[in-house]
Amino acid sequence: MELFKEIKDELKIVERELHAVVQSPDPLMTQTSSHLLKAGGKRMRPAFSLLAGKCANFSFEQVLPLAVALELIHMATLVHDDVVDCSSTRRGTKTVRAIWGNKLSVHIGSYLFSKSLSLISKYESPFVNRILADTSVRMCIGEIEQISNPFDIQKTVKDYFFTIYRKTALLISASCQLGAFVCGAPKQMYESLRRYGHNIGMAFQITDDVLDLVADEKLLGKPKGSDLRQGIITLPVIYALKNSPKRDKLKDMVLRQNNGYEPEEAVRLVKECGGIDFSGQIVHRYITRARNELSALPNFHSKSALASVADFIGTRRF
Amino acid sequence: MELFKEIKDELKIVERELHAVVQSPDPLMTQTSSHLLKAGGKRMRPAFSLLAGKCANFSFEQVLPLAVALELIHMATLVHDDVVDCSSTRRGTKTVRAIWGNKLSVHIGSYLFSKSLSLISKYESPFVNRILADTSVRMCIGEIEQISNPFDIQKTVKDYFFTIYRKTALLISASCQLGAFVCGAPKQMYESLRRYGHNIGMAFQITDDVLDLVADEKLLGKPKGSDLRQGIITLPVIYALKNSPKRDKLKDMVLRQNNGYEPEEAVRLVKECGGIDFSGQIVHRYITRARNELSALPNFHSKSALASVADFIGTRRF
Numbered sequence: 180m181e182l183f184k185e186i187k188d189e190l191k192i193v194e195r196e197l198h199a200v201v202q203s204p205d206p207l208m209t210q211t212s213s214h215l216l217k218a219g220g221k222r223m224r225p226a227f228s229l230l231a232g233k234c235a236n237f238s239f240e241q242v243l244p245l246a247v248a249l250e251l252i253h254m255a256t257l258v259h260d261d262v263v264d265c266s267s268t269r270r271g272t273k274t275v276r277a278i279w280g281n282k283l284s285v286h287i288g289s290y291l292f293s294k295s296l297s298l299i300s301k302y303e304s305p306f307v308n309r310i311l312a313d314t315s316v317r318m319c320i321g322e323i324e325q326i327s328n329p330f331d332i333q334k335t336v337k338d339y340f341f342t343i344y345r346k347t348a349l350l351i352s353a354s355c356q357l358g359a360f361v362c363g364a365p366k367q368m369y370e371s372l373r374r375y376g377h378n379i380g381m382a383f384q385i386t387d388d389v390l391d392l393v394a395d396e397k398l399l400g401k402p403k404g405s406d407l408r409q410g411i412i413t414l415p416v417i418y419a420l421k422n423s424p425k426r427d428k429l430k431d432m433v434l435r436q437n438n439g440y441e442p443e444e445a446v447r448l449v450k451e452c453g454g455i456d457f458s459g460q461i462v463h464r465y466i467t468r469a470r471n472e473l474s475a476l477p478n479f480h481s482k483s484a485l486a487s488v489a490d491f492i493g494t495r496r497f
Numbered sequence: 498m499e500l501f502k503e504i505k506d507e508l509k510i511v512e513r514e515l516h517a518v519v520q521s522p523d524p525l526m527t528q529t530s531s532h533l534l535k536a537g538g539k540r541m542r543p544a545f546s547l548l549a550g551k552c553a554n555f556s557f558e559q560v561l562p563l564a565v566a567l568e569l570i571h572m573a574t575l576v577h578d579d580v581v582d583c584s585s586t587r588r589g590t591k592t593v594r595a596i597w598g599n600k601l602s603v604h605i606g607s608y609l610f611s612k613s614l615s616l617i618s619k620y621e622s623p624f625v626n627r628i629l630a631d632t633s634v635r636m637c638i639g640e641i642e643q644i645s646n647p648f649d650i651q652k653t654v655k656d657y658f659f660t661i662y663r664k665t666a667l668l669i670s671a672s673c674q675l676g677a678f679v680c681g682a683p684k685q686m687y688e689s690l691r692r693y694g695h696n697i698g699m700a701f702q703i704t705d706d707v708l709d710l711v712a713d714e715k716l717l718g719k720p721k722g723s724d725l726r727q728g729i730i731t732l733p734v735i736y737a738l739k740n741s742p743k744r745d746k747l748k749d750m751v752l753r754q755n756n757g758y759e760p761e762e763a764v765r766l767v768k769e770c771g772g773i774d775f776s777g778q779i780v781h782r783y784i785t786r787a788r789n790e791l792s793a794l795p796n797f798h799s800k801s802a803l804a805s806v807a808d809f810i811g812t813r814r815f
Contacts, residue, residue: 203638205638205641205642205645207641207645208638208641208645211641259603259604259607262599262600262603263599263600263603263604281580281581281599282580282581282644283641283644283645285577285580285581285603285606286577286581286637286640286641286644287637287641288603288607289577289606289607289610289633289637289640290634290637290638290641292607292610293630293633293634293636293637294634296614296626296629296630296633296634297627297630297631297634299626299630300623300626300627300630300631301627303623303626305618305621308614308617308618308621308626309615309618309619311614312611312614312615312617312618313615313618315607315611315614316608316611316612316614316615318611319604319605319607319608319611320521320523320526320608322604322607323523323525323526323601323604323605323608324523326600326601326604327523327525327526327601
């Protein structure tokens, strides 16, 4: 990705390490656990840890295990999410569960997560351990919150923020914080980067939720409107359920999910009342906050890269 | 349990802590994650960590987070196993997945596991972190091995030992090792206890697999012969598939699983050729090894308790 050109070489090594880490004497183990890896992905969490590390006394050797572990944690949640959501495609290819079934996927997800712990344990750092343990607990809480009340048309913006904070922002936030920490950044710096990551993560997830409604399916790599089908009520829909003049019709559609209407109809109502624009404004607010965190930091080489990432997250179309 | 009377008071506090740890502001979270807890269980892993700690400079405060974490790790695997095995009952009550479905169960399993990491991170001990991370990786490998080749009538005793070592013995082994370690035991001592735990764990799982074929269903808390139904080939069956004069008939039954015969018929063939007796001899061998590890240790108060546990594991009927 052009955006991460400053760390292009390091990301290539992260990629190689990711593939190396999931090699196993058992061919099925290697095949299943590297399947999702091969489908690609932005490697955003490793990238953030590298860029944050570059704000401090950067040592690639020092960040590498963290960068790999962060992507493994993310992949573990994706494999488990695909089981939970019964998803058949992800990143344009078949999911692990679609090929090898739910049973294997549950264990492969746990395996990838455990592998990340092995890498993390090498730091012998109580702080890194604690942050990632707490992040994992709260990520699970976010996932559980999301699925425990499907089709909840009473959901508030606050509920939504609570969920996406845990589901997405926390790990991105930890990536920035720990990338700087393992390179010896002072507390003030890694805390600023943690907050930068938090704001970026929130903006990223809101954009993701908007794109689920409006993006080109080919660029998206999965069917459009899948959140609505699963009863996941996202920010643009929450806005529309409150503000659309046709909110009763929309409520009815959301509750009937995919039954008797096309998601396109619901998307049209959300768009018409400004739900997409409203979400864009919120994204913009988070991006501004992220940039402000950067401005408080001393000038360093990767600062402009982190600023560009913020701008990209705010405007991405896939 | 009479067997653990020496640590009865400590186990009560472990129990209380387990319930406290899964309390959450969200009632559904508390309900689901404490459901399995309420169904009871032997709390074997906490008990081993306590007894092993008593071989060293015992401090209950020091062992408590470990004891709770070990049971949480075990519970996490049970919740995930029930998803994988589509089990409806465990410990005589409905499983989490039977009540709340597979989706929630996947996340609840991960949540319990992550909670254990939070507890473990409090030790700020690279050794404890590394042992539990490696144990988790290998436990996943064991689970994946077990389900990736179901109905494999070519399975050898060696394959079986590989699987149960990872699936069961490793965590019991780590419970003994780390219980002693966190109480400041010297390396020689915690390594002996690790080997004790390994042998106990192997004996325990073989007995479990025998009981799945021959135990009283009420004591077992789940339907008899469930391994055979799922295509899990255990030691007595491996023996019989090689040594029974009616092995062709047995092969046919195993491959047809629950289709057109009752597990009782297969169990009869396994019994007739001595598959149960053979497994009993192997259990006895592991128990002897476990006791030998103890005899090499200095005399301490809980040594006799650990010896009694060994004897119990070797003779238990439920």
